[in-house]
Amino acid sequence: MxxxxxxxxxxxxxxxxxxxxxxxxxxxxxxxxxxxxxxxxxxxxxxxxxxxxxxxxxxxxxxxxxxxxxxxxxxxxxxxxxxxxxxxxxxxxxxxxxxxxxxxxxxxxxxxxxxxxxxxxxxxxxxxxxxxxxxxxxxxxxxxxxxxxxxxxxxxxxxxxxxxxxxxxxxxxxxxxxxxxxxxxxxxxxxxEVPPPEAAASVEAVKTREEATKLGFLPRATFAVAAAWSPNPKKPPFYVDLPTSNGVVDRSVLARWAANAPLSMLDQxxxxxxxxxxxxxxxxxxxxxxxxxxxxxxxxxxxxxxxxxxxxxxxxxxxxxxxxxxxxxxxxxxxxxxxxx
The missing domain is CATH 3.40.50.1820 (Alpha/Beta hydrolase fold, catalytic domain)
Structure with a gap:
């Protein structure tokens, strides 16, 4: 990121x-x-x-x-x-x-x-x-x-x-x-990679769409990437899996993101x-x-x-x-x- x-x-x-x-x-x-x-x-x-x-x-x-x-x-x-x-x-x-x-x-x-x-x-x-x-x-x-x-x-x-x-x-x-x-x-x-702790925390703190639109660049971009590459239809209101939960990195989410990197995709x-x-x-x-x-x-x-x-x-x-x-x-x-x- x-x-x-x-x-x-x-x-x-x-x-x-x-x-x-x-x-x-x-x-x-x-x-x-x-x-x-x-x-x-x-x-x-x-x-x-x-x-x-x-x-x-x-x-x-x-x-x-x-x-x-x-x-x-x-x-x-x-x-x-x-x-x-x-x-x-x-x-x-x-x-x-x-x-x-x-x-x-x-x-x-x-x-x-x-x-x-x-x-x-x-x-x-x-x-x-x-x-x-x-x-x-x-x-x-x-x-x-x-x-x-x-x-x-x-x-x-x-x-x-x-x-x-x-x-x-x-x-x-x-x-x-x-x-x-x-x-x-x-x-x-x-x-x-996972965003810095401060940005990750601000992402986790967001509860509404209106709050999301007021985020700074990096937290908002984190939401964009999650919406595109780690969707979760059972997690309203944003329907995403974030790269951290209570500050703990979720490596499975980062793996899903990595699968969408062209340098990872190239060989196939x-x-x-x-x-x-x-x-x-x-x-x-x-x-x-x-x-x-x-x-x-x-x-x-x-x-x-x-x-x-x-x-x-x-x-x-x-x-x-x-x-x-x-x-x-x-x-x-x-x-x-x-x-x-």
Whole structure:
């Protein structure tokens, strides 16, 4: 959990990306609701109707017969789709990427905010099936309502921080849905440890949902992780097993958390990862997450999973917008299948 803290408490100030070229054309921004059947009936009471921001390329309306690849971008902990759009500086960065030669794609930003500030892009009876929401409900809706190329080789998945974790997790499990991955500054790659005693005590002391929303970052993140990875439907009102009870560490809960760490999951999903056309990962040289990210890269390399890894100058949030414009979207433009490419 200490690494998640280092990631999410960093000032997510984004360095200004290159300005759009004079020839940059406006994209169309759609703000929609997507119903997630996979989220229905979750014990936490999360809405199954999710906000989604969609960016359509400049020529979309003028070329009614053309179909496009799609890039799904997942936000980090404590964010919403709109907050992520602010961090990415979209639509300006999307327009600038297209103007600089990146092939046209549809860009989709889903909102996965929850009671405890983040879904971890995981699946549990407590929070709902967020993996299913992304891979089935969201993809199906976008393919049905927009002119996409409805094929895994024309779909990319990207994400930053908790979203980077989501890309690693979902990517390992669902190569039938996506054809390329871009993992940005991923959190939570290694097994979570028990939070410090003061934070653990504050978590145990909470009795109501209202109290939970007033917690500081680390206790609230502990609830988010527990809701995602150690659910317990017989423990209202939060329906979780916490990592401590009366100050005593519950190692069985930590083992359940560890089972959700991509560095622990990797060996069982090597063959899935080998199916991707391309996998890229990056992280800032001042980001505490770079050690785990480098290990994931090295472990994939050793397992025969082709991937590229870059450590750039920056911290956890300082270059997200410029990387999205100048690296992420051009990457997907190169590797995703599109008509006439």
């Amino acid at each position: 200490a690494i998640l803290l280092a990631a999410s408490s960093t000032d997510l100030r984004a360095a200004s990306p290159s300005p759009p070229a004079a020839s940059a054309k406006s994209v169309t921004v759609d703000r929609i609701k997507v119903h997630g059947a996979a989220l229905e009936g979750n014990l936490e009471g999360e809405s199954a109707d999710r906000d989604v921001v969609v960016y359509l390329p400049p020529g979309y309306a003028a070329n009614p017969s053309r179909r496009y690849p799609v890039v799904y971008a997942l936000h980090g902990y404590g964010m919403t789709a709109d907050a992520f759009a602010g961090l990415l500086q979209t639509p300006r960065t999307v327009e600038a990427a297209f103007a600089s030669g990146a092939p046209d794609v549809i860009v989709v930003l889903p909102d996965t905010q929850t009671l405890h500030n983040g879904s971890m892009y995981s699946s549990s009876v407590t929070i709902g099936d967020w993996e299913g929401f992304i891979t089935r409900d969201l993809v199906s809706y976008v393919d049905t309502h927009y002119r996409t190329l409805p094929d895994r080789l024309s779909r990319g998945l990207a994400g930053h921080s908790m979203g980077g974790y989501g890309v690693a997790r979902i990517g390992m499990k669902h190569p039938e849905t996506f054809g390329a991955l871009y993992i940005m500054s991923p959190c939570c790659l290694s097994a979570r 999903y090597v063959f899935n990862l080998r199916r991707y056309q391309a996998i890229a990962m990056d992280v800032g040289d001042q980001d505490g997450l770079k050690v785990d990210a480098a290990e994931l890269h090295e472990r994939m390399d050793a397992s025969g999973v082709e991937n590229t890894f870059e450590i750039y100058s920056g911290d956890h949030g300082s270059a997200v917008a410029s990387r999205f414009q100048n690296n992420v979207l051009p990457f997907f433009g190169r590797v995703l299948h599109s008509v006439g490419k």
